[in-house]
Amino acid sequence: MPSPVEIIKARSNYLRGTLEEGLADTATGTIAEDDTQLSKFHGMYMQDDRDVREERRRQMLEPDHSFMIRARIPGGICTPDQWLAMDEIASTYANNTLRLTTRQAFQWHGILKGDLKSSIQAMNAVLVDTIAACGDVNRNVMCTVLPELSSIHAQVCADATSLSEHLLPKTRAYHEIWLDQEKVEGTPDHEPIYGEVYLPRKFKTVFVVPPVNDVDVYAHDLGYIAIVEDGELLGYNVTVGGGMGATHGDPDTYPVLAKVLGFCTPDQVNAVAEGIVTIQRDYGDREVRKHARFKYTVEDKGLDFIREELAKRTGFELEPERPFTFTTSGDPFGWHESEDGLWHLLLYVQNGRIADREGAPHLTGLREIAKVHQGEFRLTANQNLVIARVPAAEKERIDALCAKYGLDAYAKLSATRLNAMACVALPTCGLAMAESERYLPDLVGHIEGLLDKHELSDEAINIRMTGCPNGCARPYLAEIGMVGKAPGRYNLHLGAAHNGDRLNRMTHENINETEILETLDGWFGQFADQRAANETFGDFVTRVSGEQ
Numbered sequence: 001m002p003s004p005v006e007i008i009k010a011r012s013n014y015l016r017g018t019l020e021e022g023l024a025d026t027a028t029g030t031i032a033e034d035d036t037q038l039s040k041f042h043g044m045y046m047q048d049d050r051d052v053r054e055e056r057r058r059q060m061l062e063p064d065h066s067f068m069i070r071a072r073i074p075g076g077i078c079t080p081d082q083w084l085a086m087d088e089i090a091s092t093y094a095n096n097t098l099r100l101t102t103r104q105a106f107q108w109h110g111i112l113k114g115d116l117k118s119s120i121q122a123m124n125a126v127l128v129d130t131i132a133a134c135g136d137v138n139r140n141v142m143c144t145v146l147p148e149l150s151s152i153h154a155q156v157c158a159d160a161t162s163l164s165e166h167l168l169p170k171t172r173a174y175h176e177i178w179l180d181q182e183k184v185e186g187t188p189d190h191e192p193i194y195g196e197v198y199l200p201r202k203f204k205t206v207f208v209v210p211p212v213n214d215v216d217v218y219a220h221d222l223g224y225i226a227i228v229e230d231g232e233l234l235g236y237n238v239t240v241g242g243g244m245g246a247t248h249g250d251p252d253t254y255p256v257l258a259k260v261l262g263f264c265t266p267d268q269v270n271a272v273a274e275g276i277v278t279i280q281r282d283y284g285d286r287e288v289r290k291h292a293r294f295k296y297t298v299e300d301k302g303l304d305f306i307r308e309e310l311a312k313r314t315g316f317e318l319e320p321e322r323p324f325t326f327t328t329s330g331d332p333f334g335w336h337e338s339e340d341g342l343w344h345l346l347l348y349v350q351n352g353r354i355a356d357r358e359g360a361p362h363l364t365g366l367r368e369i370a371k372v373h374q375g376e377f378r379l380t381a382n383q384n385l386v387i388a389r390v391p392a393a394e395k396e397r398i399d400a401l402c403a404k405y406g407l408d409a410y411a412k413l414s415a416t417r418l419n420a421m422a423c424v425a426l427p428t429c430g431l432a433m434a435e436s437e438r439y440l441p442d443l444v445g446h447i448e449g450l451l452d453k454h455e456l457s458d459e460a461i462n463i464r465m466t467g468c469p470n471g472c473a474r475p476y477l478a479e480i481g482m483v484g485k486a487p488g489r490y491n492l493h494l495g496a497a498h499n500g501d502r503l504n505r506m507t508h509e510n511i512n513e514t515e516i517l518e519t520l521d522g523w524f525g526q527f528a529d530q531r532a533a534n535e536t537f538g539d540f541v542t543r544v545s546g547e548q
Contacts, residue, residue, distance in 0.1 A: 006286050008034045009136070009197045014171035014189040015041045022113075023177070029065035029113050041137060041198070042174055043130025044069045044116065047109070051427040067111045068428065069094075069119055070133040074164035075143035075157040075207075076104030076379035077388075078128070083370040083377050085126040087363065093119045098363060100352035102421065102473055103204070104215075104379040105133060105140045109428055120178040131174050136199040138167040138277060142206040142215045145331075145346070145378045145386050150338035152209060155233045156226050159269050160207045166270045167205075167277060169194060193274055193281075200284035200292035203277060204243075206381075207236075213326040213500040215381040218242045218257040219474050221294040222276050224269060225260075227322040235265040237321045238272055240306060241298030244471025247290055248433075248485060255476040255503055256295040261307055262318025275313035279306060329477070329500035330419050330460060331382045333410045335395065342375070343395055345387040347402070348410035351422045351437045352383030365405020369398060383421055415460035416451060420444050421474075425467025425484065432467030434484030440465045443513065447480075450521050454528040461537045462498065465490070476503050479538035480520070485510045492516055494523070495541035502542070 002010070008017075017038040022031035031039065036046050048063035056063060071086070078086070086106050090098040095110030111119055120130060133140055141164040146153040171189045175181040191198070206215040209226040217223040223239035242258030264272050276294075283301060285291045298306055311317045336344045349362070356363045366385075370377075375389030390398055402408040410418060423429070425436030444463060451457050464478035469491075475481035477500050481493035489510050496504035508519060527540050535543075 002286050003289050003292075005037055005136075005289060006197055006200075008037050012038050013173075014191070014196065015169070015173040016171075016177065019173075020177050023117065026114065028062065030062065031113065039067075041132065041135030041169065042178065043072065043120075043133035045134065045430075047428045047430060049427050050430075050432075065113070066109070066428075067113065067116055069108045069111055069116070069130055070101065070140075071106040071123060071128050071130055072133045072140050072164070073105050073128070073379060074141050074161040076145065076381070077143075077157060078106075078377050078379075079126075080370040080373045080375075080377070082126045082128055084367065085122055085128070087367050087370070089119050089122050090363070092122075096363070097353055097355040099424070100349055100354065100379045100383050100385060102352070102381055102383060102423075103140045104142045104381055106379070107424075109424075117178055124179055129174070132168055134202070136201055136203075137169055137194060138164075138199075138203045138205055138273075140164070141167075142204075142220075142381055144208045144212060144214050145344075145380050145388075146209050146212065148336055148338055149209070149228075150340045150342065151231070152226065152228055152233055153338075155266070156207050156209055156224075159224070159266060163205065163270055163273050167193065167273060169198070193277060195281055197286075199277070199281055200286045201289060201294075203280060203294060205273065210324045211327040212332075213329045214331060216329055216474050216477055216500045218501060219244050219255075219471075219477055220258060221280075222273060223258055224264075225324055227263065227324060233266060234322070235263055236269065237263050237324060238318060240276060240303075241295045243293045243295035244474050244476055245293065246469045246471065246476075248469050248491075250290065253290050255471060256299065257501070257503060258295075259298070259303060260321045261303060261310070263321050264318055268314070268316065271314045271316075272310065272318070275310045276306075278313060279309050326499040326501060328498060329382075330462060330498075331380050331384045333384075333418060341392070342388075343390040343392060344378075345390065345395075345398060345402070346380070347385045347387065347407055348413060348418055349384050350441060351420075353437065354385075360406035360409070362405060362407055365401060365407050368405070369401050369407075372397065372401075382419075414448050414451070415458060416448060416463060417441075417444050419460050419462040421462075421464045421478075423466045423472040429467060431470060432484060433486055434467050434488065434490060436465045436467040436473070436484060443482075443516075446513070446517055447520060450517065450524050453521075454524040456524055456528055459537060460498075462496075478504060479536065479541070482516065488512055490516065492519060494538075495545060496538050497542075498536040498538055502538070504538070505545075 093115040094108035099107040143160040204220040205222040208217045224236035239258035247253040378386035422436040422440040425432035464475040465482040467484040482490040492508040493504040
């Protein structure tokens with residue numbers, strides 16, 4: 001029997017539901033329950049402020065509802081004019097913050113129902129949309145930021161953008177509801193790729209250029225690993241079946257690393273993706289949503305089945321995979337010159353949240369940079385930001401603005417803090433069981449103290465925290481991962497590879513801050529005394545754990 005969400009999609013008239021009627025109802029800040037599922041396909045989630053939920057309940061008021069909106073930014077690239085428009089939405093309609101997500105997209109929180117349409121129309125005015133930013137479709141397509149190789153980055157990002165457009169839903173519902181476009185008579189909606197009930201669950205696609213695995217290619221449903229020889233893009237190794245989500249206490253749910261399926265040429269990228277997506281459309285589990293991600297389809301059917309089925313749908317077979325190597329999954333902060341003589345400045349953004357804070361007015365600072373910058377901005381998959389394509393003559397001006405607004409703090413921060421990442425969690429995420437974004441910076445401060453104690457201050461250990469096991473910040477690929485279990489309590493995971501090609505393992509369940517720090521103190525002491533030359537913390541934990 002189809003799951004309840006499948007029934008909602010089937011009855012939705014291609015994602016329309018009663019969204020239009022719900023927007024017109026000014027008596028409440030909510031929308032109908034079924035429409036909360038459909039709204040995700042339009043790039044938004046209804047949320048409420050959980051910090052005041054109980055107080056409002058006592059006052060017999062409905063929850064303090066607002067909406068999170070997420071933009072679709074293929075490859076994480078936007079123009080200065082687009083940046084200024086995104087900033088204006090944050091200041092006018094949202095909570096005066098702009099968040100960079102782990103999928104290289106913009107996200108706003110605190111937008112009221114009555115401001116949804118105005119926000120989306122403001123995006124549309126600068127050619128940005130929220131179509132398929134959420135929901136059971138292919139979501140924002142990611143691409144490595146790759147500052148040093150401009151020509152390769154341009155080719156790979158162009159492929160990512162082309163694929164993003166190719167896999168967009170074709171329904172006109174978004175344009176009718178949010179952009180006030182009239183329904184075109186005589187042209188019924190159809191979804192040639194997705195079908196009328198779309199995919200069983202969300203689907204995520206990334207492009208990456210070795211040796212930097214900044215998008216965590218193994219964490220995604222579909223990946224394209226660029227194979228470059230002598231400065232030429234030969235094509236891509238195709239990976240399938242990755243995914244981070246799990247459910248506490250349910251052994252049938254678990255994180256999985258993607259596997260290499262084969263090699264395709266650049267002109268085959270869209271056909272391969274369409275074939276993979278339609279395989280998931282036809283074979284994914286539509287009865288049990290916790291078993292509906294593509295990773296479980298791959299696990300159940302096997303790589304050989306996927307490979308053979310893909311060949312039937314595309315009319316060609318993938319070639320054998322080509323050799324490649326990843327060295328890191330982190331972001332290289334500071335200035336980098338690319339082969340075309342332009343410069344790129346990678347800035348640290350704490351947990352992706354751009355705001356004006358005391359002594360660090362980052363939102364204002366980036367607004368001022370956007371007013372004079374003639375290149376582009378690139379959002380990284382680690383929630384940081386690149387001011388890209390800066391002529392050498394403009395570097396001094398960009399540096400001065402960064403210094404004025406506190407955006408140059410990355411130069412003074414520890415390598416471990418620069419490699420820390422958190423999901424939003426409380427107070428807005430309805431799935432959160434524990435704090436994450438608001439808590440991790442303080443916890444990292446305690447961890448830095450332990451690293452200082454053991455003379456490990458220069459170690460770039462990656463730390464990731466989530467408020468629940470769904471894995472938005474990819475905690476299962478962190479050398480130190482913390483997954484929320486209850487208020488103030490986390491499952492501790494240790495030992496992932498620094499380059500993102502090995503999952504960590506849970507070492508402690510449901511522990512508090514004191515227990516986390518005591519455990520890490522012991523591991524750091526062993527690491528300082530027993531590590532091999534150039535051994536990373538994740539590799540050390542895995543080696544020692546295997547020897548015990």
